[in-house]
Amino acid sequence: MKAGRRVLLVGATGRLGMAVARALAQRGDRVVLTGRDPSKLEALASEVGSPGPPAPFVCADLLRDDGPETIVQGVRSTIGRLDDIVLACGPFPRTPFDALARDELVRTLTVHAIAPLLLVHALATDLADARGAVVALTDAGVTRPYTNHVAYLTAKGALQTGLRALAVELAPEVRVNMVSLGIVADPEADADPLRMHRLATRSPLGRFGTVDEVVHVLLALLDATWATGEIWGVGR
Numbered sequence: 001m002k003a004g005r006r007v008l009l010v011g012a013t014g015r016l017g018m019a020v021a022r023a024l025a026q027r028g029d030r031v032v033l034t035g036r037d038p039s040k041l042e043a044l045a046s047e048v049g050s051p052g053p054p055a056p057f058v059c060a061d062l063l064r065d066d067g068p069e070t071i072v073q074g075v076r077s078t079i080g081r082l083d084d085i086v087l088a089c090g091p092f093p094r095t096p097f098d099a100l101a102r103d104e105l106v107r108t109l110t111v112h113a114i115a116p117l118l119l120v121h122a123l124a125t126d127l128a129d130a131r132g133a134v135v136a137l138t139d140a141g142v143t144r145p146y147t148n149h150v151a152y153l154t155a156k157g158a159l160q161t162g163l164r165a166l167a168v169e170l171a172p173e174v175r176v177n178m179v180s181l182g183i184v185a186d187p188e189a190d191a192d193p194l195r196m197h198r199l200a201t202r203s204p205l206g207r208f209g210t211v212d213e214v215v216h217v218l219l220a221l222l223d224a225t226w227a228t229g230e231i232w233g234v235g236r
């Protein structure tokens with residue numbers, strides 16, 4: 001297992017991001033946390049830094065054109081340089097077919113694909129110098145689409161293609177891999193309690209995943225020194 005790395009975690013304040021932050025800190029990595037909400041970031045930074053000083057964090061909205069550059073500047077002014085990047089960001093917008101519009105497509109593509117690709121591009125020299133890795137969370141729905149999420153699934157498909165292209169551009173110094181997830185948390189479950197059961201039973205394993213199961217695979221891919229351009233499916 002590699003440890004003691006400097007890892008940028010994008011989407012650190014999300015359900016999965018928080019667990020990834022804790023796991024990286026626990027194995028001795030230095031994590032730079034990013035998200036939009038300063039109070040959530042501050043609380044997480046104190047927790048993962050404990051008992052030492054808070055972990056560094058950067059507030060940045062990836063919908064803004066300067067979002068990726070804000071993160072790069074935040075890295076430079078805190079830990080300086082990076083070894084690895086974990087991409088766990090972005091919303092899960094519901095876009096019913098009848099209401100699908102340009103604005104939502106552009107926003108979702110920006111936060112899930114354009115900004116992450118520009119961020120990796122901007123930090124490519126750091127990654128190469130460190131023989132580093134990028135691991136991104138993507139969605140099993142890219143290859144097995146579900147309804148009401150055309151914008152999100154399109155954006156995740158663009159992210160997958162873009163990162164696979166970057167895996168070729170950045171090889172052999174930098175490895176770029178993805179974890180393609182089934183459902184861990186379903187934001188629409190409250191509105192339709194039967195939905196959870198219906199969706200879970202579609203999976204051969206008959207249940208949703210756990211955050212710990214995702215973290216396990218993500219850390220394994222960060223450390224997988226003979227893998228690049230791969231998409232590891234879990235929970236399908």
Ligand SMILES: NC(=O)c1ccc[n+]([C@@H]2O[C@H](COP(=O)([O-])OP(=O)(O)OC[C@H]3O[C@@H](n4cnc5c(N)ncnc54)[C@H](OP(=O)(O)O)[C@@H]3O)[C@@H](O)[C@H]2O)c1
Nearest residue numbers: 011013014015016035036037061062089090137181184185
């Ligand atoms: N959870 C699942 O079941 C599941 C399944 C398949 C794939 N995934 C993928 O796994 C990743 C993590 O999922 P999750 O459930 O942990 O997501 P989540 O709880 O919704 O968290 C999303 C994270 O992205 C950040 N974010 C959202 N919009 C942003 C923006 N415009 N600029 C910068 N940061 C932004 C949020 O920051 P703030 O807290 O500041 O808003 C938060 O840190 C996502 O890429 C998701 O698509 C998740």
